[in-house]
Every structure is written in C-alpha cells, then in structure tokens.
Amino acid sequence: MSHTFTLDGKVVPFVDGQTIIQAASAAGIFIPHLCYHPEFKPHGSCKLCTVKVNGRHTASCTMRAAPGMVVESETEEINAERRALTQMLFVEGNHFCPSCEKSGNCQLQATAYHLGMMSAHYDHFFPNRAVDASHPDFLLDFNRCILCSLCVRASRDVDGKNVFALSGRGIKTHLIVNAKSGQLADTDFTLDDKAAQVCPVGVILKKRQGFAVPIGERKYDKAPISETAETTEGR
Amino acid sequence: MGLNEINAEAVAAVVDRVINRYRRDPTCMLQILREVQEACDWVPPEAIDRMQAMLGVPRTKIEGVAGFYSFIYTEPRGRYRVLFSDNITDRMQGNRALMERLCGNLWVERGKVSEDGLVSVGKTACTGLCDQGPGMLVNNYAIGGLSLERIDEIAELIRNKVPLTDWPAAYFKIEDNIRRADILLNADFKPGEALLAARARAPSDGLNASNTRSWREGLPSGIGGPGATLDEIKRSGLRGRGGAGFTTGLKWEACRNAQLKAGHQRIVVCNADEGEPGTFKDRVLLSKCPDLVFEGMTVAAYAIGATRGFVYLRGEYRYLLDHLNAVLANRRRENLLGKDICGLPGADFDIEIHVGAGAYVCGEESALIESLEGKRGTPRNRPPFPVTNGYLDQPTIVNNVETFAAAALIALKGGEWYAGIGTKQSAGTKILSVSGDCARPGIYEYPFGVSVRQVLEDCGATDTQAVQVSGPSGICVAENEFDRVIGFEDLPTAGAFTIFNKSRDMFEVARNYVHFFQHESCGFCTPCRVGTSLLKNLMDKLHYGSGSPYDFAEIEKLNQLLQAMSHCGLGHTACNPVLDTIAKFRPAYDKRMMQQDFTPAFNLDRELSSARQMTGRDDAAAHLATEHGGQS
Numbered sequence: 001m002s003h004t005f006t007l008d009g010k011v012v013p014f015v016d017g018q019t020i021i022q023a024a025s026a027a028g029i030f031i032p033h034l035c036y037h038p039e040f041k042p043h044g045s046c047k048l049c050t051v052k053v054n055g056r057h058t059a060s061c062t063m064r065a066a067p068g069m070v071v072e073s074e075t076e077e078i079n080a081e082r083r084a085l086t087q088m089l090f091v092e093g094n095h096f097c098p099s100c101e102k103s104g105n106c107q108l109q110a111t112a113y114h115l116g117m118m119s120a121h122y123d124h125f126f127p128n129r130a131v132d133a134s135h136p137d138f139l140l141d142f143n144r145c146i147l148c149s150l151c152v153r154a155s156r157d158v159d160g161k162n163v164f165a166l167s168g169r170g171i172k173t174h175l176i177v178n179a180k181s182g183q184l185a186d187t188d189f190t191l192d193d194k195a196a197q198v199c200p201v202g203v204i205l206k207k208r209q210g211f212a213v214p215i216g217e218r219k220y221d222k223a224p225i226s227e228t229a230e231t232t233e234g235r
Numbered sequence: 236m237g238l239n240e241i242n243a244e245a246v247a248a249v250v251d252r253v254i255n256r257y258r259r260d261p262t263c264m265l266q267i268l269r270e271v272q273e274a275c276d277w278v279p280p281e282a283i284d285r286m287q288a289m290l291g292v293p294r295t296k297i298e299g300v301a302g303f304y305s306f307i308y309t310e311p312r313g314r315y316r317v318l319f320s321d322n323i324t325d326r327m328q329g330n331r332a333l334m335e336r337l338c339g340n341l342w343v344e345r346g347k348v349s350e351d352g353l354v355s356v357g358k359t360a361c362t363g364l365c366d367q368g369p370g371m372l373v374n375n376y377a378i379g380g381l382s383l384e385r386i387d388e389i390a391e392l393i394r395n396k397v398p399l400t401d402w403p404a405a406y407f408k409i410e411d412n413i414r415r416a417d418i419l420l421n422a423d424f425k426p427g428e429a430l431l432a433a434r435a436r437a438p439s440d441g442l443n444a445s446n447t448r449s450w451r452e453g454l455p456s457g458i459g460g461p462g463a464t465l466d467e468i469k470r471s472g473l474r475g476r477g478g479a480g481f482t483t484g485l486k487w488e489a490c491r492n493a494q495l496k497a498g499h500q501r502i503v504v505c506n507a508d509e510g511e512p513g514t515f516k517d518r519v520l521l522s523k524c525p526d527l528v529f530e531g532m533t534v535a536a537y538a539i540g541a542t543r544g545f546v547y548l549r550g551e552y553r554y555l556l557d558h559l560n561a562v563l564a565n566r567r568r569e570n571l572l573g574k575d576i577c578g579l580p581g582a583d584f585d586i587e588i589h590v591g592a593g594a595y596v597c598g599e600e601s602a603l604i605e606s607l608e609g610k611r612g613t614p615r616n617r618p619p620f621p622v623t624n625g626y627l628d629q630p631t632i633v634n635n636v637e638t639f640a641a642a643a644l645i646a647l648k649g650g651e652w653y654a655g656i657g658t659k660q661s662a663g664t665k666i667l668s669v670s671g672d673c674a675r676p677g678i679y680e681y682p683f684g685v686s687v688r689q690v691l692e693d694c695g696a697t698d699t700q701a702v703q704v705s706g707p708s709g710i711c712v713a714e715n716e717f718d719r720v721i722g723f724e725d726l727p728t729a730g731a732f733t734i735f736n737k738s739r740d741m742f743e744v745a746r747n748y749v750h751f752f753q754h755e756s757c758g759f760c761t762p763c764r765v766g767t768s769l770l771k772n773l774m775d776k777l778h779y780g781s782g783s784p785y786d787f788a789e790i791e792k793l794n795q796l797l798q799a800m801s802h803c804g805l806g807h808t809a810c811n812p813v814l815d816t817i818a819k820f821r822p823a824y825d826k827r828m829m830q831q832d833f834t835p836a837f838n839l840d841r842e843l844s845s846a847r848q849m850t851g852r853d854d855a856a857a858h859l860a861t862e863h864g865g866q867s
Contacts, residue, residue, distance in 0.1 A: 044616045045759050047800045057799045062616040084796050088765035122769055123836060147758070165295030166611070166758075167302030169594070171768045173758030176302075178295040180280055 005069035007051075012065075020060035020071060021049050030226040031073050032082055032111050034089075034200055035148035036061040040157065043149055046089075048082055048111065083115040091122045092171070094129065094143035095201075101210035102202030104218030108146060110225035125171075132177070134185035137207055144202045145175050151204060155195035163189045175203070243281040249274045250285040261290045262627065264300050264609030268307050269550075269592055273374075276316075277308040303611040303757075305359065305593030306375060306550045313348045313355040315393045320370040322361030322512045323747040324670050324733060330369040333386050334358065340390035354393050360595060360751055361512035362551045365670035365733070366412050366677045374399055375553045378406045407554060411519045412677030415693060417664045418656065419520070419527070419640050420680050426526040427571050429646040433534050434579060436463035464538040465491065468642060470650025472662035477506055477598070477635035478705060478729035479804075483642065486632055489622040491539040493630035501541035502631040503532050503584075505639055506603055508549045510595035511706035512751060513731030516666040517636040519678045521548075521555055524640065525562045529586060531639030533571065534646040535632060536584040544586035545626070547603050550593050559588055595755035599803050600633040602757065613759045614803040637666055637730070657683030661722035669694045671734035679732075681721065688717040690732060698736045701820070706731035707748035708808035711741075711815035741820035742827060746774045748812040756805060763806030766797045770810065776836040783830035790817070 004011050007024055014023035019042065021031050035046040044062040051060045052072040060073070072078065089095075089108060097103050132140040147166060152175075155163040163184075167176045179186035189195070196204060215221070219228055253270045257263035267290075271282050278301055287294050301307045308316075319325065319334045334345065338356050343349040346357050364370030367379040373389075376399060385406070392402055413420055469484030490501060505528065509517040520528060532544050548556065563586055566572040576582040589607055591597050597606045601615035604626050625631020634642075641663055645653045654662045661683035667690060670676045674695025681690070691699055702712045704721070705728035712719060712726065719725050735744060753767040770793050773786050794810035801807050817824055840859040847857050 042616070044802065045761070047761050047802070050800050059616075059802075081796055081800055084792070085761050085800065088761055088769070092765045092768075123772065125768070146761075147764075162293035162295050165293075165299040167295075167299045168758065169303045169305075169611075170754065170756040170758040171764055173764065176295055176298055178293050180284065180294065 003065075003067040005065050005067065005071060007071045008074050012071075014065040018065050020051060020053070020063050020065050020069075023065045024060070024073075029073075031060050032114060032225075033061060034107055034111065034146060035150065037150055037153075037198060040150065040153045040198075043153070046085070046146065046148055048085055050078065050081065052078065079115055083112075083117050084121070086112050086115055086117050087119075087121045089146050090117075090120045091124045092127070093145060094124075094126065100144065100202045101205060102144070104215050104221045105213075106202055106220070107200035107225065108144075110220035110228075113220070114225050129174070132182075132184050134183040135187075135189065135207075136185070137191050138184060138189065138196070139205045139207055140175075140177070140184050141203055141205060142175060146201055147173055147175070148200060150198040150200065151175070151195040154198045155189075155193065158194040161188055161193065161195070163187045163193070163195055243284075246275060246279055246281045247285045250282050250289065254286065254289045259289060260609075261292050261296075262607075262609040263589075264290070264292075264297065265304065265307075265592060265606060266589055266609075268297075268301055268304075269590060272307060276314050276374075277311050279311075280309075283309075300609065300611055303594065304550075304591075307592050311348060311352060313353055314396070315354040315399075316372075316374050317354065317356045317389075317393075318359040318362075318372045319357070320360075320362035320364060320368060320372070321358040321747075322365060322368075322751075323744050324365040324513065325361070325369040326743075326747060327671065327739070328369045330358075330381070333369060333381050333383065336383055336386050337390055340387060341393060353396070359551075359593065360510065360755065361514075363509060363515040363518050363549075364409065365513055365515060365668065367410055368670075372551060373402075375550055376407060377409060377551060377554050379409055409518070409522070409554070410677075411523050413519065413523070413680075414669070414675055414677040415679040415681065417680040417682060418644060419637070419664060419666065420523065420678070422524065422527055422640075422644060424524070424527055424530075424643070424647070426530060426566065426569065427577065429530045429534055429643040430537065430571065430577050432648075433464040433537055433646040434460050434577060436460050436467070461491075461538050461540065464534060464646055467645055467650040468538065471641075471645045471653035472650075473638065473641055473645060473653065474661070474723060475635055476637035476641070476665070476729070478511070478708070478727070480723050480727050483634065483638055486622060486634070487535060487539050489620075490541075490630045490632045493623040495630065496628075499629045500543055501536075501539055502626045502629050503535045503539070503541045503544040503586075504600075504603065504607065504626065504631055504633040505532055505544070505546040505586075505636055506598060506600065506633050507552070507636050508547050508591050508595075508598040508603060509552070509636070510549055510598045510755075511708065511729050511731055512748070513668060513670055513703065513706045513733040514729055515668045515670075516678055516730045518552055518555070520636050520640055520666070521552070521559060525559055526566070527640045527643050528636055529563065529566060529639075530571070531641070531643035531646075532586060533576065533584055534642055535634070535639065537576075537582065539630075539632065541632075542583050542585075544584060545607055546586060546588045547597070547607060548588055548590050549597075550591045553590055556588060556590060563588070594757070595751075596757040596803070596805055599805065602803070603633060604631060611757075613757050614805075635729075658720075658722050658724065660724040665721055665728065666730055667721070667728070667732040668730045669732045669734070672696060672699065672736035672739070673734050683722040684720050686718050686720050687712055687726070690721075691717065691734065694734070696734045696736070698738075699734055700737040700739060701735045701741060701744075703731065703733040703735070703744070703812070705729050706733070707751055707812050708804065709811070711744075711812060711819060713819040740823055741816045742777070742823040745812040745816040746778060749774045749809070752805065752809040756809075760800070760802035760806065762797050762800040763802065763809065766793055766801075766806065767809050769793055770797075770813070772836060774813070777824070777827040779836075779838060779841065780827065780829045781834045781836055781838065782824075782828050783833050784828065785833040787817070787824070787828070790814075 033049040035043045042061040044059045049060045129142040151164045348355040362370045364379040473483040474480045597612040602612040606612040621631045753771040758764040
C-alpha cells in the first residue's frame with residue numbers, strides 16, 4: 001500500500017514498513033545521518049537523523065512512516081541540535097582532519113560542513129587510544145571511531161564473521177576485534193569483507209592507498225554530502 | 236577458592252561446570268560470566284576461550300557483554316574486591332574518610348589492585364543501604380553500617396587472607412528498618428491464598444477448560460479466572476511502582492492479547508534492578524515478603540497466560556539470592572510453582588532469578604530484557620514494545636517488585652478494595668525509602684496522598700532544606716513545597732526519599748548525581764554518552780572555581796539537547812538534578828560562579844597532580860600560583 005506523509009511541507013510517498021529516512025531518501029530528500037546505512041538494519045544510535053514527528057523528536061532511521069505524519073527536518077532548531085551532536089562526536093575522539101587520510105571521504109567531516117559547524121565548541125576529551133597496525137592490509141585507527149557500529153553489523157550480518165564488536169560502557173565504549181590478542185592480524189578479516197567498506201570515518205583504512213586520490217579530488221570535495229548520499233539515487 | 240595464578244585446566248573445569256548448569260545456553264551469558272567470576276575472582280582470557288568453544292559464540296560477543304557491566308572483570312582485581320557505595324548519603328556519612336583509611340591500612344591506591352594481587356579498593360554507585368550506610372560490597376556481598384573501627388577490622392581480615400565466608404556474620408546483617416507498615420508490609424498473607432482467590436473468581440462449572448486454555452495460550456476469553464483476575468487489576472487502578480507509573484492492567488492486557496508466534500510463550504519479568512540512588516524498598520520487600528512478590532508474578536502469569544518468569548535482581552543484592560532460591564524451591568514443593576499449579580490442569584509457571592552486574596541502565600525495561608538475553612544492557616528501539624516483542628521476541632510484561640506485591644493483594648482482596656486506598660488518581664500505597672538527614676531512616680509505607688511534610692515529621696527530620704523525591708531522575712523539592720503530596724498527580728516516585736538538612740550543599744548533591752549519570756550512561760547514543768560527560772565536566776569546572784555565567788548557559792543548552800535527542804530515560808533525566816537545584820538553590824551555584832567572564836576549565840596546577848602524586852609531594856613549592864584561587 002502506498003501512503004504519504006509530509007516532510008518540511010513536501011508530500012512524501014511511502015510503502016508499508018518503510019522508515020522515515022528510507023522514504024525521504026527515495027524521494028531524494030537528504031536527512032543527515034552517520035550510523036544509518038541503507039543496506040543494514042537501523043541502529044538508531046548517532047541520533048543525527050533525528051526529526052520532529054508531530055512535534056516530538058525521534059530518530060528517522062528507526063521510526064516507521066505512517067500516513068499523515070507531519071515531519072520537520074530542515075529547521076533551525078533541529079539543525080542546531082544536529083550540529084551539537086556532531087561537535088560532541090568531534091570532541092569525544094581525536095579527529096584531526098588536516099592529517100587524516102580519510103579527509104574528503106569522511107562522512108563525519110562532510111556532515112560537519114553540511115551543518116555549518118565552525119568549531120568543536122566543547123573542550124576536547126583527548127582520549128588515549130592505541131592504533132592497531134598489525135594487519136598486513138589494514139590499519140585500525142580507533143582515535144576516529146564514532147561507535148556507529150556499521151562495521152559490527154556488516155561483519156556479523158553480511159560477512160558472517162563477527163570481526164568487530166562494541167565493548168565497554170558509557171564514555172568508555174569502544175570497538176574491539178575478534179581475537180584473544182586483541183589484534184586485527186589475528187582475526188579472519190580480509191579485503192573482500194563488507195565490513196572493510198563501510199566505515200564512515202577514518203578507522204578502518206586500507207594500507208598503501210591512503211592518498212591514491214589526492215585531497216581536493218575526493219568524494220565530498222566535489223559535492224556536499226547532501227548531494228552525494230544515497231538520497232540522490234531517488235532523483 | 237582463588238585462581239589468580241592462571242591454571243587453564245582449572246579454569247576450564249569451572250567454566251564447564253557453570254555452562255552445563257546453564258544448559259549451554261548463550262542467553263545465560265551474563266549469569267555464566269558472573270558465576271565464573273565468583274569462582275575465579277575475575278574472568279580470565281582462558282575462561283573466555285572455553286566459553287567461546289562451549290557456547291559456540293564469537294569472542295567479540297563475550298567480551299562485549301563482559302565489558303558492559305561494572306562488576307565483571309576481564310582483568311585481575313584482587314581476591315578481595317572492595318567497592319565503597321558512593322551515593323550522596325554515603326558521602327554525607329563519611330565514606331570518603333573510610334575509603335582513605337582502608338587504602339592506607341592496606342597500602343593500596345584507590346581504583347588499583349595491590350601489588351600482591353590481594354585486594355582492590357574502589358567505589359560504586361548506590362548499593363541500596365542508605366538507611367544503614369555507609370555501605371560497601373566485598374566480592375559483591377553487602378556490608379552496611381561501616382565505621383572506622385570496622386574498616387580496621389576488615390583491613391585485618393583481608394591482610395590475613397581470611398575467606399569471606401569466615402568473616403563475622405554480623406557484618407553482613409542487613410536490617411529491614413520498617414518504620415511504617417501498611418497493606419503490603421503488614422499483609423497477613425499465606426502463600427497460595429491469592430492464587431486460590433484468583434482461581435475462585437472463575438464461575439465454577441464448565442469453564443475450567445477455558446481457564447486452562449487461557450493459561451496456555453493467553454486467549455482473551457474474557458470469562459473465567461484469568462479474565463476476571465485481569466478485571467480486578469484494572470478495577471484497582473494499580474499503576475507501575477518503578478517510577479513511570481504505567482497502568483498495570485493495560486500492560487497485562489496488551490501482553491495477554493499479543494499474538495503468539497509458533498513456539499513462543501508469554502513471559503513475566505520482575506524488575507528488581509533497584510538502581511535509582513536512594514531507593515531500597517525492593518530489597519526490603521524481597522527480604523521480608525518474597526512469597527507475596529512471587530505470588531504476584533504467578534497471578535500475573537495466570538492472568539496473561541504466561542509460563543515463564545524471571546526476577547532480575549540487581550548485583551548489589553547478590554546476598555539475597557540463596558534465600559530467594561530457597562523460597563522458590565519451597566513454592567515448587569507446595570505446588571505454587573511448576574506444573575498444574577494449585578491443581579489447575581495446564582497451569583504451568585516457573586520463575587528463575589537472574590542477577591545483574593552493576594549497570595543502572597538495566598532498570599530500563601528493554602535494557603533489562605537485553606540483559607536477560609545475555610547481552611549488553613542497551614535500551615532497545617521502540618516500538619515494538621516488550622508487551623508484544625520482549626524476551627527473545629516473545630510477549631513480555633516487566634513490572635516492579637512492589638507492583639507484583641500489590642497485584643497479589645488485589646487478586647486476594649479485589650480491585651475495589653485496593654482502589655479505595657490512596658487518592659483518586661493514585662490508588663493504593665507507596666513504600667518510601669527514607670534516608671539522609673533524619674532521626675529514623677528506613678522503610679515507610681503510606682497510602683498515596685501523604686505530604687512531604689508528614690513524612691519528614693514521621694522520620695524525625697529537622698531543619699530540612701530539601702528532599703530528593705524518586706532519586707536523581709526524580710524531583711528535588713524545596714522547603715516551600717513540603718505540602719506537596721506523594722502521588723502520580725503531584726510527586727510521582729519510584730520510592731527514594733532523600734533528605735538534606737540546611738547544612739548540606741545542594742550543588743554538591745547535584746554534582747554527585749551528575750557523576751552518577753555519567754558513569755551509568757550505556758554509551759549507545761551520542762547525546763547521552765558524550766552529553767553526560769560534558770555535563771560532569773561543567774559541574775566539576777564550577778566546583779573548581781572556574782565557572783562563569785557562560786557555563787550556566789551551556790548547562791541549559793545541554794539539558795535541552797539531552798531531553799530532545801537521547802535514546803532513553805537516562806539521558807532525558809540526567810540534567811534534572813542540576814536544573815532543579817539551579818532553580819531552587821541558586822545561591823549554592825552563585826557561590827561557585829567565581830568568574831564573570833568565560834574562563835577555561837583547564838588548570839595547569841591541577842594537571843600537575845599526577846606528578847605530585849608520583850613524587851609524593853604536596854608542599855607549596857610543588858604548586859603553581861593560580862590566577863583565580865579555586866579549590867583543587
């Protein structure tokens with residue numbers, strides 16, 4: 001069955017079972033997001049995709065669309081809140097864009113640009129996180145992890161390997177790998193893994209190709225994230 | 236038994252024993268981890284090896300679960316693991332000095348393990364002994380009423396490696412301290428009575444089959460015992476006692492009416508994860524009247540057609556486990572649990588107890604269910620709600636300990652009787668856990684509608700400045716509000732009633748609560764994970780004397796963000812204690828606002844504290860002169 005709801009005044013069609021963000025994407029409307037990925041079960045943790053549904057805040061990646069819903073997304077208030085969440089993610093980890101090889105291909109950076117984030121605003125936490133360079137083909141730089149769990153879901157649900165998981169709690173939540181040594185080299189992670197493709201930031205990096213595409217010619221250098229995300233497929 | 240020196244074979248034997256007892260069921264992961272730790276003092280990598288092999292689950296999953304819970308250790312923490320309760324009431328009773336004394340006695344640094352691997356001393360969130368604090372946990376067993384003298388004795392016992400089982404029994408004696416009893420705590424109740432009464436509500440002839448069917452399948456027959464019992468619960472107006480106050484009858488009915496998938500059953504869960512600081516009434520209910528609680532669960536099972544029940548007991552109440560299991564065993568012997576309960580064919584229900592491991596967020600019902608399934612206690616995305624998709628995707632009700640106790644009495648005496656107690660909007664009684672500055676802390680059961688002033692008078696509180704009703708996530712009530720009443724229409728509460736006299740600094744109260752929320756955030760969603768840390772940093776900044784009006788505005792902005800964007804109630808309420816105290820005890824904050832203009836939180840002298848600690852110096856020459864003389 002096809003129905004509609006309104007998103008910032010525009011009429012958006014949806015089919016039963018679709019979430020708000022899925023219906024919006026299909027209609028070519030971009031809602032900022034980090035932990036959401038169209039190929040995986042929604043997680044609902046980053047809260048960047050929060051919209052107001054009939055006046056109440058809710059994550060658009062987990063909320064199913066319903067007929068007649070009034071959804072607000074691109075408002076001053078909601079974008080300010082999204083900007084604050086993005087700033088939180090920046091200060092929680094160690095994100096130094098100028099020296100990061102993911103710069104220009106990074107969804108966190110691109111989202112920050114999209115939201116007009118001009119500074120980190122909050123005091124940096126400067127956590128101490130070791131880098132894992134043990135694997136012959138990959139580098140894991142946990143400093144940039146935003147705990148979106150996309151690699152966790154990809155490895156578990158697509159690769160059937162459970163290479164990654166979250167451990168710890170609260171501000172100490174962190175990514176772990178499936179090895180007694182705690183080293184990626186001792187897992188069965190390979191270049192063909194789906195989990196190797198999904199990191200939205202610069203944690204899971206393929207070795208020896210960091211600067212194959214020069215800065216300035218990368219994905220989000222060419223067009224803002226709102227024009228390059230899966231949203232555009234619907235256009 | 237201590238297995239600090241790793242012996243892989245011995246560890247494997249322990250793991251095998253525990254895992255077999257849990258039927259090699261990965262959904263019992265947390266219970267397995269907990270019991271392995273009880274035997275090994277921690278969860279060594281060798282134990283995880285064995286669990287991985289025996290349970291057939293990836294290592295990441297086991298480590299992910301173990302890492303979530305404060306009381307599960309994947310690094311050695313000593314044969315004696317001492318945790319001081321660090322609720323605001325413990326602080327007011329001088330826990331800091333006691334902890335320093337113990338650390339000094341044992342030559343151990345707070346938060347670290349002694350060099351010989353014998354002992355670690357740390358702190359933990361409220362252990363529910365506020366009426367007999369300061370409290371501590373030793374290897375998860377509760378000790379209350381600490382004094383300097385007792386601390387010295389404990390240090391001696393640890394130094395002499397006396398097994399915990401040989402410590403003086405008096406240490407582990409936890410008092411009920413019931414100061415005012417009403418229908419629940421005074422209940423003259425014989426186990427089985429409520430069930431027989433529920434069954435008797437069925438018209439007697441020809442309907443036994445429909446009753447039986449109801450129990451098995453929970454079909455909404457609307458006639459006979461189960462339907463009639465549900466009607467009584469609805470008639471009573473009973474609302475959940477865990478804080479949220481959802482109407483119990485509606486919850487039960489929704490679960491009863493939920494479609495069952497093939498192979499599924501309905502589940503009854505008792506939430507005994509009493510983690511809200513200052514709350515300890517479930518501890519007393521479980522210790523004094525466990526039969527009433529279990530009977531309430533069985534009545535619920537009867538009404539909704541459930542066959543399996545769980546009690547999720549907070550890790551801090553581990554000491555109650557053996558007694559509760561004995562009560563359950565007795566109920567099985569008496570045919571009040573098991574098959575064909577009370578002789579009713581098809582009336583099958585049993586209860587098992589799962590013990591938590593130090594995670595406040597597991598009191599949230601969907602996080603609790605995740606934890607029951609042996610996972611990290613992360614609140615779920617809702618909808619769907621537990622009543623349709625709960626434990627292992629089966630229709631599940633989760634109710635508070637006190638709710639079940641009340642339900643048992645309602646089954647026995649009827650809904651109308653219950654609705655006649657309390658106020659129009661809040662039927663029945665409420666058990667309050669009274670602690671803080673008063674002469675007679677303990678348990679007070681009142682009909683709803685009692686005023687704060689009355690409770691203060693009854694417990695002998697004088698010169699009261701404020702009462703924190705329902706804990707940090709509740710409401711802070713000031714003197715001019717003492718005529719407000721306990722009830723859903725005014726001051727809803729999960730039970731905590733923490734009293735502060737006029738000598739207390741309400742800023743430090745709020746700061747303690749903010750530290751609590753920061754520690755207990757599950758870390759799933761960005762706003763709560765990072766926001767509670769930012770809030771903690773801001774409160775610490777004020778505490779250290781670097782606060783300015785700018786920081787005030789920041790606190791208010793954070794509050795809005797947490798309320799709007801957080802995933803669950805923890806994030807929504809984390810700012811409550813700060814906002815309440817700012818609104819009502821502004822001078823406590825003004826005193827801290829030592830700066831007119833923005834001042835960085837960074838303080839070079841404070842950053843040098845680790846260097847001072849390492850060199851054992853604290854003299855004037857080891858300090859930098861600070862521009863603004865804040866406390867450090």
